[in-house]
Amino acid sequence: QVLLVESGGGLVKPGGSLRLSCAASGFTFSDYYMSWIRQAPGKGLEWVSYISSTSSHTNYADSVKGRFTISRDNAKNSLYLQMNNLRAEDTALYYCAREEVLVVTDYWGQGILVTVSS
């Protein structure tokens, strides 16, 4: 079965950096676009970024553009999110998700919590 497991979250100070990872299994990872989607505590879903199956195409929400970088390693079935210059408003549960096609997010991980606080 499809499994997405996030790791790398935690507490970081404003201005700090963190790298999230997502280990994928149960499907041919290199065939799919992948996304990061976040949810601040008690708030709604916010799309963060997506990456195409071959890494040739990426896109970002305005709120993270220039600070976050999405990448993938198809040989390792892994998705990454490098987060730099973190702000308090980046505090959220970050979901790794598979895109059947863009906007058809058919599988989600359980999420990993990132807390930005001094």
Added chain:
Amino acid sequence: QSALTQPPSVSGSPGQSVTISCTGTSSDIGNYNRVSWYQQPPGTAPKLMIYEVNNRPSGVPDRFSGSKSGNTASLTISGLQTEDEADYYCSSFTSSSTVVFGGGTKLTVL
């Protein structure tokens, strides 16, 4: 990248029907049929319920249906059941090749 507009809450009694609206612009919902709906019970990850406006993934009951008119998409749940109580989110592709979500709607089954 403004969020799509959803009502904060809707409610209905078991067996009734409810409709949740999702309003965007001509740069997202109005120009693309790539509109999806997700169900998120408390403390769980979202689940895809409707994709490409009105398609249901396998396993989703046919009580759930979607539609679109102009810049507004809608999710209708008929024959409400207590297990339908959850937050519901719409999303759409945009003309900037990004993705935008709605603010979410809390469904209460009375």
